[in-house]
Amino acid sequence: MIEVRDLVYEYPSVRALKGISLHVAPQTITALVGPNGAGKTTLLRCLAALEPPYSGRVTIDGLDTLQAPRAIHARLGYLPDFYGLYDALSVRRVLNYAARARGIAPALVAGAVEKAAGHVGLLDRLEARAGELSRGLRQRLAIAQAIVHEPRVLLLDEPAAGLDPQARRDLSVLLLMLKDAGMTLVVSSHILAELEDYCSEMIIIEAGLIVGGQAIKVRDVERPRYILEVATARSDLREFLAVRAGVDVIEADDYHALITHTKNAAARAKLIRDLLASGFEVSSFGESTKALEDAYFKQVGQGS
Amino acid sequence: MNPEFQRNLWLELTPRRMFLMAVVLALVFFAAALTEGMVSGPGEAARWLYYLIVVVWGTRNAALSVVGEIRDRTWDGQRLSSLGAGAMTWGKLFGSTIYNWFGGAICLAVILVDLLGNRGAAVALIELVYYLAIGVIAQAAALLASLIAAGRRQAHSQFEVFLYQAVGLAAAIAAYLVWSTADPAGSMLARAAPIDFIVWWGLALDARAFLLLSLAIFTAWTLTGCVRQMKLELKMRNGPFVWLGFLLFIGLYVAGFDAWLSGFGALAHLDVVASRLLLAGTTFGALAYLMVFLEPKDRVHYRWLGRAFAKFQFGPALAGLQGWMTAALATLGVGIALLVWLGHTPPDQAAVGAMLGFLSRDMALVVLASMLSRRKSGDIAAIAILFALYILLPAIVKGLNYETSLVFFFPRASDPLWLSPALAWGEAVLAMVLAAGKLALSEEKTRATSA
Numbered sequence: 001m002i003e004v005r006d007l008v009y010e011y012p013s014v015r016a017l018k019g020i021s022l023h024v025a026p027q028t029i030t031a032l033v034g035p036n037g038a039g040k041t042t043l044l045r046c047l048a049a050l051e052p053p054y055s056g057r058v059t060i061d062g063l064d065t066l067q068a069p070r071a072i073h074a075r076l077g078y079l080p081d082f083y084g085l086y087d088a089l090s091v092r093r094v095l096n097y098a099a100r101a102r103g104i105a106p107a108l109v110a111g112a113v114e115k116a117a118g119h120v121g122l123l124d125r126l127e128a129r130a131g132e133l134s135r136g137l138r139q140r141l142a143i144a145q146a147i148v149h150e151p152r153v154l155l156l157d158e159p160a161a162g163l164d165p166q167a168r169r170d171l172s173v174l175l176l177m178l179k180d181a182g183m184t185l186v187v188s189s190h191i192l193a194e195l196e197d198y199c200s201e202m203i204i205i206e207a208g209l210i211v212g213g214q215a216i217k218v219r220d221v222e223r224p225r226y227i228l229e230v231a232t233a234r235s236d237l238r239e240f241l242a243v244r245a246g247v248d249v250i251e252a253d254d255y256h257a258l259i260t261h262t263k264n265a266a267a268r269a270k271l272i273r274d275l276l277a278s279g280f281e282v283s284s285f286g287e288s289t290k291a292l293e294d295a296y297f298k299q300v301g302q303g304s
Numbered sequence: 305m306n307p308e309f310q311r312n313l314w315l316e317l318t319p320r321r322m323f324l325m326a327v328v329l330a331l332v333f334f335a336a337a338l339t340e341g342m343v344s345g346p347g348e349a350a351r352w353l354y355y356l357i358v359v360v361w362g363t364r365n366a367a368l369s370v371v372g373e374i375r376d377r378t379w380d381g382q383r384l385s386s387l388g389a390g391a392m393t394w395g396k397l398f399g400s401t402i403y404n405w406f407g408g409a410i411c412l413a414v415i416l417v418d419l420l421g422n423r424g425a426a427v428a429l430i431e432l433v434y435y436l437a438i439g440v441i442a443q444a445a446a447l448l449a450s451l452i453a454a455g456r457r458q459a460h461s462q463f464e465v466f467l468y469q470a471v472g473l474a475a476a477i478a479a480y481l482v483w484s485t486a487d488p489a490g491s492m493l494a495r496a497a498p499i500d501f502i503v504w505w506g507l508a509l510d511a512r513a514f515l516l517l518s519l520a521i522f523t524a525w526t527l528t529g530c531v532r533q534m535k536l537e538l539k540m541r542n543g544p545f546v547w548l549g550f551l552l553f554i555g556l557y558v559a560g561f562d563a564w565l566s567g568f569g570a571l572a573h574l575d576v577v578a579s580r581l582l583l584a585g586t587t588f589g590a591l592a593y594l595m596v597f598l599e600p601k602d603r604v605h606y607r608w609l610g611r612a613f614a615k616f617q618f619g620p621a622l623a624g625l626q627g628w629m630t631a632a633l634a635t636l637g638v639g640i641a642l643l644v645w646l647g648h649t650p651p652d653q654a655a656v657g658a659m660l661g662f663l664s665r666d667m668a669l670v671v672l673a674s675m676l677s678r679r680k681s682g683d684i685a686a687i688a689i690l691f692a693l694y695i696l697l698p699a700i701v702k703g704l705n706y707e708t709s710l711v712f713f714f715p716r717a718s719d720p721l722w723l724s725p726a727l728a729w730g731e732a733v734l735a736m737v738l739a740a741g742k743l744a745l746s747e748e749k750t751r752a753t754s755a
Contacts, residue, residue: 010604010607011604013746013749048384049539050380050383050384050539052539054604054608069538069539069540070386070388070538070539070540073383073384073385073386073538073539074386076384077384078380078381078384080377080380082377083377083378083380083381084373084376084377084378084381085378086311086315086378088315089311089314089315093311093314097307097310097311098381100307100310101307101308101382101385101386101387102384102385102386103385103386145381
């Protein structure tokens, strides 16, 4: 869906992107992470065909950003890190304008507005003025603006900044729903724990380069990561797990193992039964929630 | 309806604001009618109010139509919309000023009633066209200035908005002053008799028809400029042909006024062809100076341009030339034609050669100043350098009684004749080498810091 080849972007006195190449598969959520000033926002703006590359090539859905920027604009939604809203207009009119401006036929606008507002939980606020909304609700309205035309690609720059925990959870649910509906999402954020909930790929940018050179698969919905802990050390833990059907050992020592395994509950129960039957004193078995963070620090560590 | 226009209608044309405008204007006209004889009547009041509401206030709203979006961080969302450059331009231009046009329409109605009663239907129709055109050209010029600034990524402060508004006001004042020479309703400021004919390309043309048509054509060019700048903001490409077409138009238009040069003593000896070439070349030169300050001196673009020429990619490179570059090239082209035509008058040839040299030097200096500046733009530094070269240093040199040294600073008769153009071109080459060197150094520095 998104292809970037040797992308170089220059500001007058600094080269912000230094030859980035990446591929984003359709219907995935990719995290774009890295320190401040790494080039995340510049990369997103290049993907959005808002900034022309100095050299290299960016294609979205097969279209080149230099050759067909307007066709790309029509295919994507973009939420900048600092966005504005028309505060004097009602939520309905803000979305109505966004829908019309994004090319939705007048007869279909009302339906699109209701749908987008429903996605972000703003149906009961349609007549409220945008300027009267709280920070969290404004964020939702901004996202609704970006998705009102049901884009194929959605680029979000720090979408969870300033949101409370409940709003972040709602955001995660929304992004997963949009992915399931067919969208391809790229999300830039500093907060790795929050990205963990919905991202399947991760791209780490540092000083205008992708650390490790490519996207890292951090999560497989069908085969999540699990952490197993045993109370008594067993040097054969790795060997035992490695020969079980459906188990892939990522890393293991005498007390812990990080594995991937099918999401099937019965298969999981069988694995635990086998472990207990073989004398492993299982003290903990649960889905790993730090895969992305682990991968990040591992990659950054390698890179440095 | 155009969504951008619709959004502006929601924001600007609320029933409360419309009622307020109608009541205030009605009260002013009523007061003017009561005091007619002591001061001007409703017709005159309506003219002043039209200029105030549509031109003065309207240019501010037009200037803010894009700047306000940038300031409120909604511009990126608009740039990603499906609206074309034309739709976005007219949606913004007439949408942001719709409240001004509402008030202006009330004023126009009063003006027309006044003219129909006192001057007849023909004059009323001519004045209607004039008032509409001056409103559009003023607002379009302000929008154009703000769009050019947006391209330079300098558009935010109140002072900058005032500058864009001032561009619109300058366009309106120019249109007003020109039109007032032939205004059938009489000028509001000077009460001189209107002229009936204008001599253009040797033809005596009806002054009102010529000026109204000129105003309409310049309005169309200003709107075209807005659409082209909007295309750039929407990341679409502009081909070079529209700008070249404008240069051709403006060159031919201005060259037609050669008869006016006969009134200038120093130029009265020039024949018709030389006069026309001089007028066209001077206009191109003025445009080159204007555009070099208006357009972004983007060193990344200049590097790209240099790389494209070095790789003999002439198509994209020529299409990527900025407006000031083509205007300067047009000046050089016309200047060379003038040099050839003036073969029998070496002093004139020397003056033209020196002018071309100093123009080239100044273009290179403006670019060099932008390369040297740590800030976004080196325009202020460039203006300071040009002020020093044309005003300050010559004044000092003159004060020291070294008047012969003035040939270093501007075109001036010299002995030998070739000295003035030779010095001008020497300075031009030096400035060009310095600018190109600085550009190459900045590229190396960027590469080094990126490695």
